[in-house]
Amino acid sequence: MSKLVFLSDFVLQEQDVSPDIAKVLAAVEIASKIVSHDIRQAGLVDHILGAQGLDNIQGEAQQKLDLVADDAFIDAFQNCGAVCGIASEENEDFVAFTSDEAKNADLIVLFDPLDGSSNIDVNVSIGTIFSIYRRVSAKGTPATLEDMLQPGTEQVAAGYVLYGSSTMLIYAAAKGVNGFTLDPQSNQFCLSHPNLLMPSVGRMYAMNEGNINACDPKLKSYLAYCQSDENDFNAPYSGRYIGSLVADFHRNLIKGGIYIYPAVHAHPAGRLRLLYECNPLAFIAEKSGGLATTGQERILELKPTSLHQRVPYFVGSKNMVEKAMSLLQ
Numbered sequence: 001m002s003k004l005v006f007l008s009d010f011v012l013q014e015q016d017v018s019p020d021i022a023k024v025l026a027a028v029e030i031a032s033k034i035v036s037h038d039i040r041q042a043g044l045v046d047h048i049l050g051a052q053g054l055d056n057i058q059g060e061a062q063q064k065l066d067l068v069a070d071d072a073f074i075d076a077f078q079n080c081g082a083v084c085g086i087a088s089e090e091n092e093d094f095v096a097f098t099s100d101e102a103k104n105a106d107l108i109v110l111f112d113p114l115d116g117s118s119n120i121d122v123n124v125s126i127g128t129i130f131s132i133y134r135r136v137s138a139k140g141t142p143a144t145l146e147d148m149l150q151p152g153t154e155q156v157a158a159g160y161v162l163y164g165s166s167t168m169l170i171y172a173a174a175k176g177v178n179g180f181t182l183d184p185q186s187n188q189f190c191l192s193h194p195n196l197l198m199p200s201v202g203r204m205y206a207m208n209e210g211n212i213n214a215c216d217p218k219l220k221s222y223l224a225y226c227q228s229d230e231n232d233f234n235a236p237y238s239g240r241y242i243g244s245l246v247a248d249f250h251r252n253l254i255k256g257g258i259y260i261y262p263a264v265h266a267h268p269a270g271r272l273r274l275l276y277e278c279n280p281l282a283f284i285a286e287k288s289g290g291l292a293t294t295g296q297e298r299i300l301e302l303k304p305t306s307l308h309q310r311v312p313y314f315v316g317s318k319n320m321v322e323k324a325m326s327l328l329q
């Protein structure tokens with residue numbers, strides 16, 4: 001058996017992982033192991049399952065584990081020595097860390113601590129999504145809103161942790177995308193999926209089809225194409241919708257496919273959050289050969305206007321996203 005490469009070794013070997021990015025990855029590793037451990041105990045201990053009784057800034061019921069994960073990641077980023085500020089999907093405002101070390105740090109992290117959290121209680125895969133930027137404000141001062149509202153093209157790196165049948169960390173940077181699986185024996189993330197490339201087409205599409213009458217009627221022609229014999233495989237694609245974006249995205253990254261969350265009546269601007277969900281996954285998609293758009297525009301080129309901005313989202317295999325866009329014109 002070939003030697004296992006731990007994430008901590010990979011970080012030292014990779015030339016595009018600077019020392020400060022390595023510190024952020026170490027923070028992600030610490031927090032995600034805490035969250036992963038808690039998830040594996042869900043149902044056995046009190047503080048994991050169920051709603052905690054309040055809504056988050058998005059007006060969605062916060063789950064107990066949303067808050068456990070949010071605290072774990074904020075603590076880890078605050079203490080890693082490389083991050084001057086963060087914004088999280090769970091909090092209304094961004095946080096500028098106040099220590100001298102943090103004020104002199106260069107990096108910003110935007111993250112969704114627990115994507116798909118409505119799936120926690122039913123033992124379905126969920127994940128943490130993160131995105132790393134360099135600050136635009138001056139070092140030595142507190143992080144600003146401007147630091148948080150950079151277009152996705154400015155991401156230095158992005159990734160996610162998927163708490164699925166195994167726990168995996170996917171990390172994307174300039175040189176490409178690599179996947180690490182948490183080995184339960186050593187409790188280490190080990191390189192298991194080097195140089196991930198998303199197939200340019202796949203046999204699966206993911207959309208909440210309950211929304212089909214609440215979105216642009218042109219989308220019906222794309223779904224009809226997916227369900228017909230006229231597509232790339234001359235056979236209907238399979239519909240797969242987990243309802244955890246990170247898990248649907250991961251399947252498409254490995255096997256090829258498209259994920260669609262369009263503007264719908266209940267969410268006229270789209271449901272998914274640009275900063276915490278769409279930009280990081282768009283970065284990973286593009287670095288692995290895929291594509292992410294609003295149906296009209298490239299996600300990474302959008303100039304964010306607010307922390308919790310939502311956008312329509314088409315992400316996945318390049319040819320599939322392009323085909324969907326062509327039918328929306």
Ligand code: AFP
Pocket residue numbers: 060114115116117118119208243244245246271272
């Ligand atoms: P939560 O983290 O609040 O559960 O939201 C998950 C999510 O943003 C994304 O992960 C899913 O794909 C999407 O919502 C599911 O939304 P619908 O239930 O409207 O299909």
